[in-house]
Amino acid sequence: MKPLQSGEIYGNWATLLLATDKNGDINYSKLNDEIDVLILSNPNGIYSNGTAGEFYSQTEEEFLKVNELLAAKCEKAGIPFQIGVSHMSPQISLQRLKMIKHLLPGAVQIILPDWFPPTLEESIIFLQKMAEQAGNISMVLYNPPHAKKKLQPEEWTFLKKQVPSLMGVKVFDYNSDKQWYESVRKNSEGLSVFIPGHNLATGITLGAHGAYSNVACLNPFTAQKWFNQIQSDLSSALELEKRIKQFMSEVIEPFISKQFFPNHACDRFMALVGGWADVGANLRWPYKSIPDELTEPVRKKARKIIPEFF
Numbered sequence: 001m002k003p004l005q006s007g008e009i010y011g012n013w014a015t016l017l018l019a020t021d022k023n024g025d026i027n028y029s030k031l032n033d034e035i036d037v038l039i040l041s042n043p044n045g046i047y048s049n050g051t052a053g054e055f056y057s058q059t060e061e062e063f064l065k066v067n068e069l070l071a072a073k074c075e076k077a078g079i080p081f082q083i084g085v086s087h088m089s090p091q092i093s094l095q096r097l098k099m100i101k102h103l104l105p106g107a108v109q110i111i112l113p114d115w116f117p118p119t120l121e122e123s124i125i126f127l128q129k130m131a132e133q134a135g136n137i138s139m140v141l142y143n144p145p146h147a148k149k150k151l152q153p154e155e156w157t158f159l160k161k162q163v164p165s166l167m168g169v170k171v172f173d174y175n176s177d178k179q180w181y182e183s184v185r186k187n188s189e190g191l192s193v194f195i196p197g198h199n200l201a202t203g204i205t206l207g208a209h210g211a212y213s214n215v216a217c218l219n220p221f222t223a224q225k226w227f228n229q230i231q232s233d234l235s236s237a238l239e240l241e242k243r244i245k246q247f248m249s250e251v252i253e254p255f256i257s258k259q260f261f262p263n264h265a266c267d268r269f270m271a272l273v274g275g276w277a278d279v280g281a282n283l284r285w286p287y288k289s290i291p292d293e294l295t296e297p298v299r300k301k302a303r304k305i306i307p308e309f310f
Contacts, residue, residue, distance in 0.1 A: 049084030
């Protein structure tokens, strides 16, 4: 597909969860079925190898096979797609980019090197090398809260000037703080700003452009309907957002804050709760997975708070 410009990167993007068996090994049959369901939900786009795609755990053979499958299906369906070439090692990230260039994603997602935090100068050196290898393919920088180098909006502008093919950033929006969004509006020219999915309605009103959506992990069909509702009926969309945040804070976040499961265990678990795809319950070794016997109790709570997702 043609490279995506910043104005074309918007809305609800569904994440490709890594489908696994009971041992945490990749189940490509389940992955194939998952992609089919995501395409049927008609999202603004699909992306692979984010945190929930467990990019850090894959061999290069697995990495290529996952993304060849996604690219073939999205190209056939006419759905925009992005491929995550992220890795903690800059050398491996560069090699992954070389491996998938021929698949012609609309953009590639990358993280900054993450063993030792790079300076801003070193970040530019890294991004320029990646951009040189990407050629015409656009880039999106994934800068989550746990990144070693946490960028501020004013630093985005500097990076964009040095690396013109940088078209977007995926960041945490600090609970939709209005002062932070004021800085975003001043520093996002030529960049699409993506935030956590559960803040999407408020975020768009304040200047964000979309989400690589954790909400789509629960139900990609409803997540897309919600984004469409933001465009057509904002007041109703904001009311639904309040209940989505209630579900996240009361039901999902305690798994992280009290039981110390990793964030991406929650993404996978929400797919089980939503029941839209059989992605398996198990993260890859060594990360803890939320027991699948908790699925039904959580589903009952979710039905009461956000019945639209069921």
